[in-house]
Amino acid sequence: MVLKGKVIDAPSVLRGVPPERLLADEMLGRLARYLRFVGLDTAYARGLTDDRIARWASEEGRVLLTRDRGLAARVPGAVRIRARDIAGQWRELRGSFSDLPGTVRFARCTRCNGEVRRVTLSPDAVEPVGAPVARIATGLPLYRCTACGHVYWSGTHTLAVQRALDRWAAESGR
């Protein structure tokens, strides 16, 4: 890897805690959603030129995740992902960031990457979005995206995501 003209040892730079801010390229939309599920601020570059992606990563201090070898080579600190399947992509990322979180957290909107916060909503507001009113009445926490307003709660979908994360963690021997 070349960073500011100096050759550095990639593993020593990348191993450990994942960066606070990530930018996934167009080919990694599913990976971006999973990263948001575990609470990582992950922007998604769709329909942008390589120049704009490189500038975005630089301006916001985001680590670029990309399947494009050329793009990975020109953006300092970028992580190139080779796998096409989500399990393989997650495994590769775990190879770069051993402390990649593996638990679903309601911190980032999986739709828009907005910040998600705990909220209290009345049944009138909950019913239209399909939330389980009876479970909410007995204390099921609700969360809402501060950017797009999407409402989240722990349910069958998040359970399925957590199972997938657990499976990938077990497969890589953790």
Ligand SMILES: [Zn+2]
């Ligand atoms: Zn949102």
